[in-house]
Amino acid sequence: MVMDAKPDSHRTTGGAPSARPPKSRINWSWLGVVPFFAFAIMFLILPSLSIFVRSFEGPEGQFTLDNIFAIFHGRDFINAYRTSLTISLITAVSGGIFGFLLAYSVILGGLPSVARSFLLTFSGVASNFAGVPLAFAFVATIGNAGLVTRIIENILNVDIHARGFTIYSIWGLSIVYMYFQFPLMVLIMAPALDGLRREWREACENLGGTELHYWRYVALPILMPTLLGTMILLFGNAFGAYATAYAFSGSFINLITIVIGAQIQGDVLYNPGLGNALALGMIVIMSLSMVGYLTLQRRAARWLR
């Protein structure tokens, strides 16, 4: 990159005059970003790279694909990935839809502007309220002695936990994750909905289009990249979550992040290479979703300026 500039070609004033035009003097300004890049390389790039390299390393340091195959052979690992992906997908889609409707209702739904600023403030807080305290909050809500559980028991005389519902399940965890998922959607969709121009709607109406036509042929196609892109973001958000699941269910739910966390705390797999391969799998899935996000983001930028 820029850093490959050779320092020795500069300051050769004592030697033969350079044949190059004076403009091609070495640009020293990259020195200003050295600390940043040094830090990023040391604490972000190298750790990620080492995971990549060691995923293909056997016990004696030789190249091997065994670790990668081991993921597909161990049913537990595939299940952990599947559980993580399922929860991420459920919360990304439902959080995305609900968040979109919520953003729509305060921005275009004719609600008082207080509702809008209130919702946006609360979304800022809720999207950051994750991890251990969120888990406790939901234990108090739908746990065995939670408020909602007791209310349902008292009023409807139904013990939901005896009926097979447990919060320590994919659906339970999804309900918890939703708490930070849909506010994130609201935060991103609100400016996008604001960016819908009045002229577009008027043009549609002048051409005889109905409300339905407007949404079907104008607004939704324009919003679609943002909508899908943000859902991908939500997906990654849920996929990488560790603290909430750990505090909420301990090891009841076998998420991939929980498996990797256990591997860090003690080599529970008795195979360091396998741990690296599992982590690599997460990076690959996250990277793919990020590529999708950036592609959609670029398309969204065309209209929403």
Added chain:
Amino acid sequence: MKKVNIFAWFIFILGIFYFFLPLFATLEFSLRMKKGVYSFEAFRVAFEDPKFYQNFGYSFLWAVLTIIFSLLLVVPTAYWVHWKLQKIRPLVEFITLMPFVTPAVVLVFGLIRLYGKPPLNLTPTPIPLIAGYIILSFPYMYRSVDSGLRAIDIRTLTEAALSMGAGWGTIISQVIFPNIRVAILSGVFLTFAIVMGEFTFASLLSWPAFGPYMEEIGSMRAYTPQALSLVSFGLTWFSMMIMQSLGRGAKGEEQIAVAH
């Protein structure tokens, strides 16, 4: 298009319900420590524990260290990129967004494997923890500062100051900093909120902090965890309120965070 929409109201009320029900349930739960009556017993127990203050203090220390080093790293870099190195801006942006691709648990894994043994054994020091937090703070810190810098004409301001004979210290402290102070502060408070409740890094790197403490209490006691949960929520709320009142013009985009 300003007619009252029943559907919009329905969705809005449903959303508010989802927001407040868990908070209300948590409060109700935390008040039930004494049998038969509502009391603040759980809060009393929570605040009586000296380990609460200890761990809270540790988290505060980590937050302050993270903010200091993150600012030292991000502000000059963002400024320099704006002024001299527009070309590498996509690269810097890409790096600051990488924490979104690398989940915290994966980054810790990499850090421990790389710096947990000689030749470079850093795990006895808090360096991996702070470094991890700085990485986590990159997207918010960089984006806040970057959008602050974008709003002002950095080149003209710098060159005007230089031509009037200002030194670098004066430029940074008298010209640039006052112009992006709000942007910096919004990054600072978001980082503060994130680090104060963070669990993954602190727990897996075995450092005392508020997040692991809450988790530990959660596995030992009933009712007090919910009291702590409300304290943590109050802290997040407080940071966000400050951010909001600081940056009237700050867009929602800067408040976005990933789950811990």
